[in-house]
Amino acid sequence: MIEVCRGSSRDPGRSSSGTVATGYRIGDYAIDAPEGVRYEGSPFVLITHAHCDHICGLTQYNSGYGCSEFAAVAITKPLEEATLCTHLGFEPPRRPPEKILHEGDMLEGDGFSIEVIETPGHSKGSLCFYVPDLKTAFTGDTVFGGQALPSCTLPTSEPGKLVDSYEKLASYEIEKICPGHGGPFSSKHYVESLIPMVADFI
Numbered sequence: 001m002i003e004v005c006r007g008s009s010r011d012p013g014r015s016s017s018g019t020v021a022t023g024y025r026i027g028d029y030a031i032d033a034p035e036g037v038r039y040e041g042s043p044f045v046l047i048t049h050a051h052c053d054h055i056c057g058l059t060q061y062n063s064g065y066g067c068s069e070f071a072a073v074a075i076t077k078p079l080e081e082a083t084l085c086t087h088l089g090f091e092p093p094r095r096p097p098e099k100i101l102h103e104g105d106m107l108e109g110d111g112f113s114i115e116v117i118e119t120p121g122h123s124k125g126s127l128c129f130y131v132p133d134l135k136t137a138f139t140g141d142t143v144f145g146g147q148a149l150p151s152c153t154l155p156t157s158e159p160g161k162l163v164d165s166y167e168k169l170a171s172y173e174i175e176k177i178c179p180g181h182g183g184p185f186s187s188k189h190y191v192e193s194l195i196p197m198v199a200d201f202i
């Protein structure tokens with residue numbers, strides 16, 4: 001049901017540096033718009049956060065998209081400190097979202113639903129998307145695999161809020177995580193294990 005869609009950067013050096021994100025397709029929705037990802041048809045794209053490697057595919061196709069209120073401002077103005085587009089050589093999409101996403105919003109798919117969870121920390125306006133029917137969370141850069149913590153020193157990072165975001169995620173029954181870089185992994189109690197790590201880090 002979940003298709004993993006990896007981007008391919010125009011710049012091979014950038015790809016190997018890990019700045020090309022992973023996109024996912026689930027029914028009529030896609031999670032993030034990494035450069036180089038080609039989604040079949042026109043899924044509605046749910047953006048986890050405004051960093052360039054998660055949004056710049058929006059310049060390549062016309063799918064509608066939804067994002068947080070802050071990400072909408074960051075993408076449309078655009079705000080360099082929030083997208084890092086120029087810094088990393090991406091072209092900002094600039095066009096506005098069709099939908100602003102808020103905590104608790106439920107998006108209905110064909111046989112599944114997607115819940116919006118606000119998870120600031122890595123960046124302002126970060127969202128995670130949870131599919132209760134699959135016990136799966138799409139986490140963008142809020143959660144990586146391998147006990148790695150996300151960067152919290154970027155211009156719009158809010159490190160003090162990351163513990164709260166992890167505690168919120170830990171209240172969900174998550175068995176699988178689809179992170180914004182790399183591929184899906186099994187995750188029972190994984191987010192809980194990050195809480196003491198991030199508390200020490202901050």
Ligand SMILES: [Zn+2]
Nearest residue numbers: 049051123141
């Ligand atoms: Zn990011």
